Amino acid sequence: MADEASEATEFLKTPESKKEESEQLADIQCGLFKGPRMQSWATEYVFAVVFGIAGCFVAMAFTYFNGTITTLEKRYRIPSKTTSLIIVGTDISTIFTSGLLGYYASRGHRPRYIALGLVIMAVFCVMTASPHIIYGAGEDALKLTREYVQVDQLNATDDTLCQAQKTSCGQEAYLWAPIVLLFSAQFISGIGCALFYTLGISYMDDNSSKAKTPAMLSWSVFLRMLGPTFGLSLASVCLRFYIDPQLEPLITNEDTRWLGAWWLGWIPLTIIMLVSAFFLYIFPKELPSAQARRLKSGGHESGGNSLTELSLSDLLLAIKRLANNKVYVYNSIAAVLYVFGYMPYWMFTPKYIEIQYQQSASTATMATGSVALGFSAAGVLLSGYVISKYRPSARAMAAWNGIVDIFTVLGLLSYVLIGCDDSDKATSMFPSSGGDDSCTASCHCEYVHYAPICSPHNVTYISACHAGCSSRAKDELNQFIYTGCKCIGASDIANATQHQFARQGACPADCYNQFLIFLGVMCFLKFVGSSGRTSNLLLGLRCVSSVDKSLALGLSNMIVAILAFIPSPIVFASILDSYCLVWGKTCSNTGNCWLYDTKSLRYTMNFMAASCIFASSFWNIGVWYHAKDLKIFEEEETSHKEPEQFELNQKVSEIKKNSL
Known part of the structure; x- marks a missing residue:
């Protein structure tokens, strides 16, 4: 009878309803080949892991670039200010793309757009390595190899001695093309990041129950946090090799003139970006569990209005709603100030260690990547566990963000005291x-x-x-x-x-003990700072309606890019350059800096960063005040009451049945 009833129901369906069912089935189909075994992988947990691993590789690429900054400056004779202009290319493109992509692309097949973002990141990796492919190791690096010049020739043509006549400036010409290539690569990476992060986080949140979101977000963030560790570790390994591994250098990697193989790591990074793009591409438009919850609640659209219903007026109304949301606005301002103050430590920490504590580029990147960022990952995991287990209120999360700011300020002020007399x-x-x-x-x-x-x-x-x-x-x-x-x-x-x-060679400087103290404080700050990431992200997701979620993420990314990610590197790079004592000089330009006034730089940089983050803590107080009615776990009551009511009804039915 059941089979006959189902056949009758199927017969009575209209062509429109059959078409709608087929479209819904296509939306939840996973993979290129629609086999049943493949469909079992279309779950929120699998997506969280795959998205987290892909995010790890994206973060790995950016931190690998940061780990090779000093080598790039030496190779192409560019000051820190020029380097900062290259880096902000990512954020410039984010300004133009993040909000629009978050609003419009969220209505399409989000996993495919996310995969497109990773393909763009693969192009970024190839473009970043292209200056070495085009221009090679450079004359300065070749002069320090045994193959380029014999020892007796070196003795006869030494231009570093006191000369009776003026030394020619016939050094390798200043090249603008590598700078343009590096900037272009950073520019397109911003588009890839906008697609990947904005759509990926909103897809994860929309396709999972709100009770599970904190755990999945923390695991995803944890996996992404491993990216900087792997990126800086890869940079450390690559920089141990000479820029041209086929040649024998006449100096060691402890020498400040050493140029490591900065380009080498971009080869494996390109490959893993493309592999990650494939695995994200095969996810369905909507996960089956999410569709079931949506249909049960009577919903019809998974991402708000359809693309055909969107207009500029809808976008402006959505922006107006966000502008009137005090939690969203205050949280965004706090994020801007925090990012502005902490940005130089994300970008220039390896360089800071090289300058202040006279460590090699390889040692600086390894310490920053393998040790310090390991504490960051631990902080993310612990915070995710605490939030999932104890389910703190929105106010408690906002209060913790303010406490994190205070700890960060104290840590940065302690950096001022951790100097090295020899340096x-x-x-x-x-x-x-x-x-x-x-x-x-x-x-x-x-x-x-x-x-x-x-x-x-x-x-x-x-x-x-x-x-x-x-x-x-x-x-x-x-x-x-x-x-x-x-x-x-x-x-x-x-x-x-x-x-x-x-x-x-330079006189030895014994700064190792100070370096270890600095590393210990930095690990503590990484642990405390990362413990607020999950709570901050949850506040940003829950303070807006589901229809505005992708736009809110994209718009906040755009605001932070305009007010922090772009100006902060330029400001702090200018501070670095202002304390340079010895510039490498070319015929037409000032090249890279070889020596800094370490004491003045240490005071100025850390005091300015601490001031910005201290200001951020006041805006987190505003978030704490206005988040009193904000619900982080909306499904908490229903998810607990419904099973209890179901079990009660079952027991009542059993009692009635037994009594009969």
């Missing part, structure tokens, strides 16, 4: 130990490249020319000894001749 004293490398270059006036050192030497008094000079050295030889350890250095020991007239020599 601060390295400013003696400034020409002729104190700025008096009268003893090198006849040496014509203007275009002599950076090649530091160490005097018997443990004073480092920019080059043998800046120390007034006239000749060099090799010692028993096969290292160069520079002699006739008239600027060394000039103040000690009695023993001037005796001490007028120097050894190749």
Whole structure:
């Protein structure tokens, strides 16, 4: 009878209803081949894991770029300000695309748009590596290899010594094309990120019950947090190889002139982006469990109005609704101030460690990636567990965000105190130990490249020319000894001749203990700061209606990009450049910076960052006040009451049946 009834029901269906059913079935079909085994993978948990792993690779690409910044600056002779302009290319494109893509693309097949974003990220990886493919290792790097020049030729043509005539500026020309390529790559990556993050988070939230969202968000964020760890670790490994691995360098990777193979990591990153895009592409437009919940509640559309119903007036009304939402506005302002203050530590931490604590690029990126970001991942996991288990209120989450800000401010202020005297004293490398270059006036050192030497008094000079050295030889350890250095020991007239020599390389600076203390504080800040990510994201998702969710995410990304992601790198890069003491000079431009005033830089950078984050805490107080009626777990009551009522009805039915 049941079969006959189902056949009759099927017969009575109109062509329109059959078409609607087929469309609904197509919307929840997973994979390229629609087999039943493939459909079992179309769940919210599987998507959260796949999306999190893909997000890990996206974050890995960006942090890999950050880990190779100092090498790029040395290779292409670009100052930090130019580097910051390259990096903000991502955020410039985000401004133009994030809000619109979040509003319009959310009405289409979101997993396919997410996959398109990853394909764009793969193009970004190829474009970033292209300057090395086109221009090679560069003349400066080749000069420091055994294959490029023999030792006897090096002795005969040493241009770092004090010369009787002016040294030619015939160095490799300043290249604008690599800068344009790198900026273009960053620009298109912003489009890929807008598609990936904005649509991915809204798809996850729309296709899962609100009770499960915190756990899935925390796992997804946790997997993404592994990206920076892997990215900086990959950068550390690649930078251990010379920029041209086929050549034998004459210096070690501890030398500040070392250029690592910055381009090498973009090859595996391109491949994994394309593989990740495939796995996200095969997810359905709507997950079966989400469709079942929607149909049970009487809903018809999964993402708001259909694309054909959208208009500019709808968009303006949605923006007006968000502008009147105080929790959303205050949370966005707090995010802008926090990101503005913390941005230099996301971008320049490896460089900061190199400058302040005299560590190699490889060591700096490894410490930042493998140790510090591991604490970030732990903070995300722990916060996700606490939120899922104890279900704190919106006010409790907002209060914790304010506490995180205060801890961050205290940590940044402690950075000011964690200095290294040996590193601060390295400013003696400034020409002729104190700025008096009268003893090198006849040496014509203007275009002599950076090649530091160490005097018997443990004073480092920019080059043998800046120390007034006239000749060099090799010692028993096969290292160069520079002699006739008239600027060394000039103040000690009695023993001037005796001490007028120097050894190749900068004088050693013992900053390892300070580096470990800095690393410990940084790990604590990473742990505390990441513990507020899940709660902050939940506040942003729950303070708006479901129809405005994708737009809210896209619009907030656009606001943060305009007010923080773009200006912050430029401002802090300008601060870095303003404290540069020794610039690499080319014939037509100022190149990269070789030496900084570490003490002044440490004070200015950390005080300014701490001030921004302190201001952010006041706006989190506003979020706390207005979030008193905000529900984070809307399904909590119904999800608990419905099973209890069902069980009660079942027991009543059983009692009646037994009594009969």
